[in-house]
Amino acid sequence: MIEITPPATLAALWDEVRLQERPPLPLVRHAQVVAWLRRLQQTAPELFHIEEVGRSVEERAIHHVRVGTGARHVLLWSQMHGDEPTATTALFEVFEYLRRYRQEPRVAQLLSVLTVHAVPLLNPDGAERFQRINAQGIDINRDALMLQTPEGRTLKALRDRLQPSLGFNLHNQDWRTAVGKTGKPASISLLAPAFDEARSDNPGRVLAKKVCAVIRDALEPLMPGQLGRYNDAFEPRAFGDNMGRWGTPSVLIETGPWPGRETEGPLLRLNFVALVSALESLANGHAEQARLERYDTIPLNDSKGLLHLIVKGAHVFGEAGPAFVADVGVAVSPAVRKQEGTAQAGMAGVIAELGDLRVFGAFETVDAQGLTVVPLPARDVKEGDHVPLPPRRECELGVGQLAKLMLLRPVEPAGTWRVERIIRFDR
Structure with a gap:
């Protein structure tokens, strides 16, 4: 044989x-x-x-x-x-x-x-x-x-x-x-x-x-x-x-x-x-x-036990109420999008879970203790920039939202925040 x-x-x-x-x-x-x-x-x-x-x-x-x-x-x-x-x-x-x-x-x-x-x-x-x-x-x-x-x-x-x-x-x-x-x-x-x-x-x-x-x-x-x-x-x-x-x-x-x-x-x-x-x-x-x-x-x-990335222990603004400390879980999958009339292959990421995510596995876990996670603004921002905290309505995160995020750390002078990391899976 x-x-x-x-x-x-x-x-x-x-x-x-x-x-x-x-x-x-x-x-x-x-x-x-x-x-x-x-x-x-x-x-x-x-x-x-x-x-x-x-x-x-x-x-x-x-x-x-x-x-x-x-x-x-x-x-x-x-x-x-x-x-x-x-x-x-x-x-x-x-x-x-x-x-x-x-x-x-x-x-x-x-x-x-x-x-x-x-x-x-x-x-x-x-x-x-x-x-x-x-x-x-x-x-x-x-x-x-x-x-x-x-x-x-x-x-x-x-x-x-x-x-x-x-x-x-x-x-x-x-x-x-x-x-x-x-x-x-x-x-x-x-x-x-x-x-x-x-x-x-x-x-x-x-x-x-x-x-x-x-x-x-x-x-x-x-x-x-x-x-x-x-x-x-x-x-x-x-x-x-x-x-x-x-x-x-x-x-x-x-x-x-x-x-x-x-x-x-x-x-x-x-x-x-x-x-x-x-x-x-x-x-x-x-x-x-x-x-x-x-x-x-x-x-x-x-079937839902895995996330691509978990931002752990960040300050989060939900769609209502004061800010709270939570984990943010991002799920990613292959995607096709139209760009200038042609199809482009890439990865799409969304916020899939929000809260205590200790039971989930992830390819990457980011320790965000002391950081605040907010949506990435439309204007050009890069890691290391010093920016003001966006208005409250522009800070809100929710399940289903595209994973275009930035992690901010408060620095001097008061009211200034440093962009520690940018997370995006839309390209």
Whole structure:
């Protein structure tokens, strides 16, 4: 039996196969995916079969990629939420790995045992707008029963035609998701969705759990303590849950927050390692041998347990009443904004929590004892400037407010304040 490629080896291989020319992840849109598909056809037409399987509400093509010749079929779909693009790019990096290393024993075995099917971009209209829902305003992942969306109908029809033995439902999750009460970010979360209210097991769901266990073993050396699991309560409208009812158990992979200034590369690397490890394990039989307890003991997520930054113990002016001492919690997430007619990728930050925030984890905690935190004024201000305290109405902070803040320290002469730090995540 051929062994699974070690995680460190796959992580290094990602550096060789990663897409060198790619837009920032929030800007992965239909035109970019079409260009990547065209390159697959040009570089390896004998390896990849590409077909149009449907059209979105706004008539953008939805594509299906097939690679491999094996009797065991698996189906992966990404970006059914238009603002969740990480796995879309990762899929094309997996394709590049399969193309470049197809003669290597592990890859040759994978391609001969499996037929891998992928829908890299299920919701192109949502991707164009960087929004979760489709152009109708419907969450495709809650349309498995009604099938009111053309995108949902396309996925259902493809599943019914292929009858895959396993599906991979690829998403991004809220950047506030923490691993239990550890305060650590859930950089990757997994789930083998239930197919009934009783959360029963059958051979298919057991296989999905074992594949999750394989992914856990592959990723934990690369991100210790940063892997979580979702609650498996049955969601009767969701595709993953209904796939199991229709005969295709699924593995949910959710990409979450990553600490540090550079986030896209590390998250793409994790997706690449997870997907290649899972596919290899299905091809070589290691998935069936995985231990179920490795799935069952993955810590459950805390969906709102993480903040990007906590300003601790500052003087705060609320929307009413006198100033008080409180912590200010800032949540940050990838964003797209229009600037001079073009879309720009960035990070958006808002005040998400206010008060005693000792139960939250954060990437950074700022000791603000003796400081006052107020909104950043419209005029140019830089750290080290001496400024007057703004009028009361311009000092107010509230949940939901953009995180454009400055921390002030009183200095001489009286009524003067020094700008100790500027915090902003709007660019």
